Amino acid sequence: xxxxxxTPKFRVLKTGQSMTLLxxxxxxxxxxxWYRQDPGMGLRLIHYSVGExxxxxxxxxxxxxxxxxxxxxxxxxxxxxxxxxxxxYFCASRARYNEQxxxxxxxxxxx
Amino acid sequence: AQSVSQxxxxxxxxxxxxxELGCNYSYGGTVNLFWYVQYPGQHLQLxxxxxxxDPLVKGIKGFEAEFIKSKFSFNLRKPSVQWSDxxxxxxxxxxxxxxxxxxxGTGTLLAVxx
Numbered sequence: 001x002x003x004x005x006x007t008p009k010f011r012v013l014k015t016g017q018s019m020t021l022l023x024x025x026x027x028x029x030x031x032x033x034w035y036r037q038d039p040g041m042g043l044r045l046i047h048y049s050v051g052e053x054x055x056x057x058x059x060x061x062x063x064x065x066x067x068x069x070x071x072x073x074x075x076x077x078x079x080x081x082x083x084x085x086x087x088x089y090f091c092a093s094r095a096r097y098n099e100q101x102x103x104x105x106x107x108x109x110x111x
Numbered sequence: 112a113q114s115v116s117q118x119x120x121x122x123x124x125x126x127x128x129x130x131e132l133g134c135n136y137s138y139g140g141t142v143n144l145f146w147y148v149q150y151p152g153q154h155l156q157l158x159x160x161x162x163x164x165d166p167l168v169k170g171i172k173g174f175e176a177e178f179i180k181s182k183f184s185f186n187l188r189k190p191s192v193q194w195s196d197x198x199x200x201x202x203x204x205x206x207x208x209x210x211x212x213x214x215x216g217t218g219t220l221l222a223v224x225x
Contacts, residue, residue: 042201042215090154100213102155
């Protein structure tokens with residue numbers, strides 16, 4: 001039982017490049033979330049999903065897209081990366097009683 | 112607007128000192144409350160949670176928190192900290208609804224000196 005996993009762990013992009021972050025959970029959770037963590041700002045919700053095939057915008061969705069084609073996977077895409085998207089990205093999935101489990105994070109640097 | 116405030120941004124303590132980290136949230140009816148901890152270079156881990164019942168909640172590693180509804184507060188406490196408690200601590204509130212989104216505070220960085 002791996003819980004929540006994220007790939008890759010680290011990535012460096014040039015401005016304008018695109019990439020996809022993958023989140024996978026093996027706990028059969030319905031709800032999945034993508035956050036970004038920046039110093040002094042806590043965690044901010046980018047997008048979330050309440051079930052397979054559904055997605056919705058969070059607090060800071062601009063510049064990101066997501067897809068939830070399979071229940072266990074939640075993908076976060078950056079179509080044209082910008083330096084402002086340099087951050088640590090965390091994926092989480094929700095357990096039965098509103099407790100979220102977090103993945104190990106992806107550290108992204110956009111030059 | 113729904114919000115969570117952590118007033119202590121950076122706390123420095125000596126080992127064996129007592130700890131209390133403040134967390135206040137804006138009114139929003141029934142809430143679920145959480146404290147998460149993030150050790151250096153690691154992901155967030157749940158310390159404790161409150162859904163209902165006894166407002167004094169005990170978590171892992173000797174931490175506890177008290178929900179005071181009248182003050183909209185959920186302060187984290189530990190009687191005697193250890194060097195290994197050095198980490199960043201996040202308070203989070205779930206205001207419910209269909210999405211079950213968590214609203215996070217900005218975090219408190221705790222440094223425990225040996």
